[in-house]
Ligand SMILES: Cc1cc2nc3c(=O)[nH]c(=O)nc-3n(C[C@H](O)[C@H](O)[C@H](O)COP(=O)(O)O)c2cc1C
Ligand code: SF4
């Protein structure tokens with residue numbers, strides 16, 4: 139996802155206008171910025187720091203601490219493979235190997251066409267039905283390599299495919 | 310009208326419940342107005358999901374693992390077809406349910422999670438209504454006498470914590486619910502919040518009355534988007550019904566709850582890191598003392614408990630402390646919602662009084678491995694819990710019995726591995742997970758976990774194994790005793806359990822004669 143800086147600034151200003159700016163609202167606000175923009179840019183950090191009357195270093199510290207907050211844009215779709223123990227017990231390591239091979243990227247990277255960002259997650263509370271995968275806000279259980287390939291096919295925006303994945307929010 | 314239940318929880322949806330519900334909407338019985346669809350929560354029998362249930366005069370009839378293609382055949386002449394291959398008969402009569410002692414999970418899957426009348430009809434608010442007639446000290450005493458201990462992992466007596474907050478003299482106090490549920494293999498908090506969210510609201514409100522707090526927060530992990538949606542709606546409904554707000558159930562008490570989302574950091578499940586995060590900061594661990602009970606959120610006295618602890622408090626008040634304490638054994642009183650996951654035939658939430666053996670749980674409820682291969686190792690208590698070999702499966706599930714074998718129950722997660730598991734990889738992962746999630750505040754955890762990964766990798770490559778083994782032992786000791794919190798302090802637990810019980814995996818005999826090492830501890 140990319141966004142031009144003027145538009146980004148306006149989106150963040152909008153969010154700031156709806157949020158109290160005492161420190162306890164910093165993380166909720168940054169999560170909103172992440173959801174709306176797809177990442178938290180240096181410009182966003184400057185803008186937020188000013189509004190909250192914090193130093194940029196303080197805001198940067200929060201951004202770098204939380205795994206959900208990204209400093210740079212990733213792919214159009216984020217696919218998280220659960221790599222925690224209960225999913226390990228039913229083959230998530232093999233699934234990850236398959237997914238990496240299929241997409242041509244290791245966990246933690248985005249495909250060259252920017253379509254998919256593949257990464258590890260650690261438990262989606264679906265530990266009796268693994269291996270589990272998260273795509274946007276959709277959690278999918280029992281994901282075999284074949285099922286993974288089907289899920290890839292349902293992602294909108296590739297080969298003119300516009301069929302949405304049920305429950306998926308803008309990643 | 311006949312009700313057809315199709316679960317609307319993360320687990321059921323992950324295997325197609327939404328698609329089944331959509332197909333049922335088009336089914337003849339629904340279209341003709343003879344039946345209606347209710348989206349209940351899951352009963353927690355994930356091995357049966359999607360589990361479709363249909364009202365009949367003899368009880369709710371279930372159909373297991375229903376697919377879209379099955380939908381048309383579930384009914385014969387407008388009645389559930391009990392000869393269908395996937396028909397389970399009356400769901401409540403299944404041994405998997407009948408053999409449980411469900412208190413906290415008594416309502417899950419039976420009710421529409423967002424219906425207050427369903428909630429009340431099955432005993433909801435009985436605890437809070439009683440609490441409203443008691444004074445604060447009496448509520449705390451009741452919880453103390455029940456012996457209820459924190460269900461989030463550390464098992465600290467809830468009554469003692471509540472009493473500390475009650476006795477603190479401060480104008481503002483807070484109730485904080487730890488819904489971070491970061492441990493792999495645990496999903497009971499999520500299920501409760503999705504399938505019976507009013508119970509958590511009730512439990513937190515009881516705590517608020519007990520200590521004199523007017524504001525509460527639920528800190529929910531971002532990995533649970535569906536729970537966030539359902540719980541958020543439950544809060545609105547509770548407010549509109551006057552359960553929350555300026556006059557709790559018509560009394561003079563004020564209490565409201567705010568839902569806050571985490572940012573994908575495991576350490577934010579640690580209570581002081583959670584408080585830092587709620588204050589908008591990096592989730593680093595605070596040294597204790599001061600205790601959160603006295604200097605907690607925004608420096609105010611704070612009760613911080615797990616989802617299941619608050620939920621259990623509703624039963625303590627509804628049934629009375631002695632009835633609750635009558636379940637379980639010794640100082641492990643009441644029931645524990647165990648969560649069976651990983652390579653398990655019948656995974657899900659099994660709530661039982663403390664004291665059954667792990668083997669009983671694995672065999673009678675779990676039904677053995679999912680793969681059909683022999684089980685080899687069971688990790689109990691999340692990523693910081695020990696891996697248990699078969700020789701330890703007869704241990705009764707109580708806090709004390711588990712501590713005695715160098716293990717812990719934690720949040721009740723039970724993850725099964727079959728004989729294809731490479732335990733060296735599991736030990737390496739324990740260290741790697743700690744390195745990934747360390748808050749960075751103290752050296753033994755921040756640096757030690759990375760060194761731990763390297764040492765185990767060298768062991769796995771058979772580079773000077775004798776030396777590496779010794780280094781690993783010393784490293785575990787340093788982490789255990791030198792870490793500020795239990796992330797660094799307990800990561801050695803799974804590692805040592807592998808060293809002790811599965812040493813052959815860490816010291817493979819490849820490339821020549823086997824290496825023999827004295828395995829201490
Ligand atoms: C690394 C770490 C992670 C933790 N994660 C959780 C968690 O996800 N949920 C939870 O309830 N407690 C968690 N705890 C335990 C909390 O620190 C604390 O003991 C608990 O919230 C107290 O509530 P309880 O007494 O009701 O269990 C964690 C502790 C540590 C050290
Ligand atoms: S043990 Fe690890 S997570 Fe805990 S305070 Fe130290 S560095 Fe932070």
Ligand code: FES
Pocket residue numbers: 220221222223224225226260261262263264265268270493494495
């Ligand atoms: S371990 Fe994968 S969903 Fe819990």
